[in-house]
Structures are given as structure tokens and as C-alpha cells.
Amino acid sequence: MEEGEASELLEAMRMSINSELKTLIDEQSAIHGEVATRAGEILLAGGKRLRPLMGLLVYELTGGVDFDEVLPLAIAFEMVHTATLVHDDINDEAATRRGSPTIHQQAGTAKGIIAGDWLFVQGFGLGGQYGGKLVEIVTNCCARIASAEFSQLDHVLDLSTSPEDYFEIVEGKTAGPFSAMCEGAALIAGSTDEQATNLARFGMELGIAFQLVDDILDIIGDKRMGKPRGADVHEGKMTLPLIHALTLLHGDERRRLGEIISDFDDSLFDELIYLLNRADSISYTEILVNNHLERAANILDEFPDSKSKQLLRYLLNNVANRHS
């Protein structure tokens, strides 16, 4: 499949996900009023819809033939994802999200918290339709997001954060939902337990790669995303390039890096990058990205060729190329 064709097919899927989301918000706004409208504004303001896209593709990959079967779960993960963004933005005091003003910024913290709760509720309502094992997957995933977020808060500006700490946080918060989405979609399609477990791993690997690319983009910048460079460093988030450099550097350079991270401002950016390059930390992170993507690709290779497999491969390549 050519790149252009893959990109067009994914765009069409994205549009049908967006239209599902729009319908849901319209229906719910009629019932629940402002809380649904405000939550809807953030939900519909944009977003790559990567989680639901992966859900639909994995469903097809494992033999599913009727998207309506998997759509509620796909939408559920997008709602839960947006719920965590709404609550994160309160904690990070962010003014905008997906180019729109955040809810807490427009309507106060109380409404921000409640609107996030409402999005969680909707996600669970959709996920709950499946009962049994699927409910367990969604619940465990969401509970792990919460414990990972606790851990992340504990490691803000913690210069001794280890790679193990980092991966535990990323596997809970970012990669876990990708993994749960893929596992759930496979089970709904009627996959074997082994296939579902492998696809859970696939989602995890892709999710880790995704976060590592985010970490790189926070340092080298990302014109396409419109996200300001250095946001993580400003928030004291210990990204992998920082953790790597703090581990590898020593003496004056290690001390200086610690100072820069602990009291960062934009004027220190060049020096930060100099020190990260001294430790080859960005290259190291890029290597990790490729390792995780390769593992994800190897899992895909176990499946017979199909349109959905090619589109999942295209998504993998896209994760790798976000900063190119």
C-alpha cells in the first residue's frame, strides 16, 4: 500500500470516529447540559484519535468484520484519554488543550474536575457494555493510570529517578491504554487468548515508543504539533533523555545538568542540549524508540498480510517519524 493511500484510509477512519464522538456529545448535551458541552468542546477540538484507530485496526486484524462491535470500546478509550487530559491540565495549570482553552481556565477548577469525571463516566458506560473480561481490562488500565500518575508526581524534579521508575510510569500512564485498547479489540473480534496477549504487547511497545518520541520532541521541538519546546522540563518531568544524561555524566557536567533541570528557564536551553549531547542522550533515546517499534513490528509480522496490518505498520512508521 502506498503512503498516500494509507494516509487517506486512516483519515477516513478518523473522520468516522470523530463523527461517532460528535453524535455522542450531541445526544449527551441534550440530557446533561453544560457538563457535556464543555467536555465535548475539548473532546472534539482535535486529537490524533490514535487509540480508537488502533482499536479498529486490531479488531480487523484479528478477524472482526463489523466495526459497530468494537466502536463503543474505541470511543470509551478516547473518552477516558480525554478525561485524564482534562484532569492533567488542572494539575499542570495548562491554559490550552488541542488549541482550545482548558475547561478549568474557562469555568474554574471545580467544573474542570467534574467535567473530567463526566468523561470517565461516559467511557465506563461504553466499556461496561461488554461485561466480563473487557470490564476488567478497562478497570485495570484506568487504575494503573492513576497509580502511575501518583508515581510521576513523586518523581517531579527527582534527579535520582531511575529508568525503571520511568518505564513503570510510562507503561501505566501512556502505553497501558494503547495496550488495553489492542487487547480488548482483539478479544471482541474473537481472537485467541495468545493473540490478545501478543497484541497487548504490541500496544505496549508502540505506546512506549510514542512516549519516548514525545520526550525527544520536548527537547528538539516539534513544529507540526505546535506544542512549545521544553514544557516537560519546565514542569520538572523526568523524561528519558534527562534521566539518561543524569546517569551518564559526572563531575561538573552532572552537577550543572542537575542545576539546569532544577531551576529551568528558556535561556538555559542551549546549555541543556549541549549537555544532553555530551551524554548522547537523544541518540540513545532514538535507539530505544526504534527497538520498541521493531518489537511491535515483529508482533505484527505474526499475522497474515491484510489491509489493517499495513495500516498498523504505517502507524508504527508514523510514530517513528513524528520528529522528522
Added chain:
Amino acid sequence: MEEGEASELLEAMRMSINSELKTLIDEQSAIHGEVATRAGEILLAGGKRLRPLMGLLVYELTGGVDFDEVLPLAIAFEMVHTATLVHDDINDEAATRRGSPTIHQQAGTAKGIIAGDWLFVQGFGLGGQYGGKLVEIVTNCCARIASAEFSQLDHVLDLSTSPEDYFEIVEGKTAGPFSAMCEGAALIAGSTDEQATNLARFGMELGIAFQLVDDILDIIGDKRMGKPRGADVHEGKMTLPLIHALTLLHGDERRRLGEIISDFDDSLFDELIYLLNRADSISYTEILVNNHLERAANILDEFPDSKSKQLLRYLLNNVANRHS
């Protein structure tokens, strides 16, 4: 059944609910660490367990014979209830809850928000076990809590809040969960749809009465609860006695009442009570309490006599007598 016996039986049920909650938190703390521990501290710090108690009793009333069938739902409603308390306490800047320091007070707003989310997740995981209609009941209930909270925020210090506004908020936020608990428990026990609908109404009536008593206690005080008098007035919450007095008084008295509510401090308490008595607002609210309890009792009367029916009657009387 004598009062002493009813009280003992309910206490035994309360203890078994508490022990279920304790087991759950111990298990989850081993997996999810601090977020579960902190949420557990609030969950286990006390509480009347009125929602789960009603769930167990309604289940038995409608022919259920194995509490294990209904316990996950009963526990789910207690988790969701506690989740809303944790998030409310952030919005109200409350320092303590159930005699313990609030999570946000101890560990910051971010952890408070996330711990509340975690409690929601646990509630949904438990409720989700039932699938189908039960998931719908829990989801609608929780979504209505959120929209009612939005409405409540919009009516803070709004002197033109109508009784209709008030009852919409109370039915969503306080009484809705009682109603959903009763409806769900009846369905799990295998009740007819008509019985379930009637018991949903029973829960709603009891919940409204419960909130109206709370409104009265906020003004006349409640030694047993240890809750400071006037908390609602300080927060600008428009309780029914205030709404009633604002509607009935006119001229200087109405103007003065508006001033007192808009800029309340404890030195104004006697004057507030004087004005509420001028409008007979506390007596009026007491009459409403009795009306709602009577409607609840009438629904109970449709069921044949049983131990659970007597205990539910005892709970009803208890709601009425909380301030005596």
C-alpha cells in the same frame, strides 16, 4: 422488631460492608500503592454506609438470598460516593472528611484529583461486572451527579434559585445514587420491572428527605455529626430553607436576608435564624421531609412484611430523627 434489635442488625451489616471495603483496599494497595492507600484512608475513615445498607436490604426485600450477588454493586456505590466526596472536598477546600485530613490537604490537589478518579474507577469496575441494564443505571446515575454538580456551582449565591432548581440538583446529586442503588439491587434480586421502578422511587424519596434534613441541620446544628453549623451558608449553597425564606419574605426582611446570605459570617447566625423563622422556613422544610418519608413508606407498604422491610422502615425513621 424493637429499636435495639434493628439497630444491632444494621450495625452487623455495616461491619460486614466495612470488612468488604477493607479487604478490597488491602488487595488494591498491594497492587496500586499510594493511590489506593490514600483513597482507602478516606473510604475507611467512617461513614454511615447508608447506600450499601439500602442496597443489601432492598435486595433481600425483593427476594434475594445471597448477599454476595449484590455486594459488588453495594460496594461500587460506596466507592463512587467517596469519589465524589474527595473531589467535592477539593472544590470546597475542606480540610477534613470523616474526621481525617482530606487527601488534597495532605498530598496536594493533583493527588486528590487522581485518588478520586481511582475511586471512580474501582466503583465502575465493580458495577461493570453486572453488564447490561445495571451498567446503564450506574452510568446514568454518575453522569447526572456531574450535571447536578455543574448546576449547583451555577447557583452558588444565586438568590433567585427556585425550588425546581433545588430539586433538580438534589435528585441528581444526593437522591439519584440512593435511587440507582435501590433499583439496581432489586433487579439483581430478580424483581419485576415494576418493583424496581417503585424501589427507584423509594430511594429517590428517601434521598430527598435525607438532603432536606441535612439542610435543616446546617442551620440548627447537629451535635452527633460533629459537622460545624452553617457550612452550607458559608459556601453559598442555596439550601431549601434559604430558598423558601427568600421567596416568602419581602421588603426590608427580604433585602436583609439577601445581604446576610451574600456575605455571611457566624455573627449573623441569630439574625439568619430569626428571618428563617419569620418565614417559617424550617418548619416548612420539616413538613417536606415528612412528606417525602411518607411517600417512601407507602412504597415499602406494598411489600409483604419481612425483616428487611422492618429494617428499611427503621432507616426511614432514622433519617427523620437525625436532628432530634
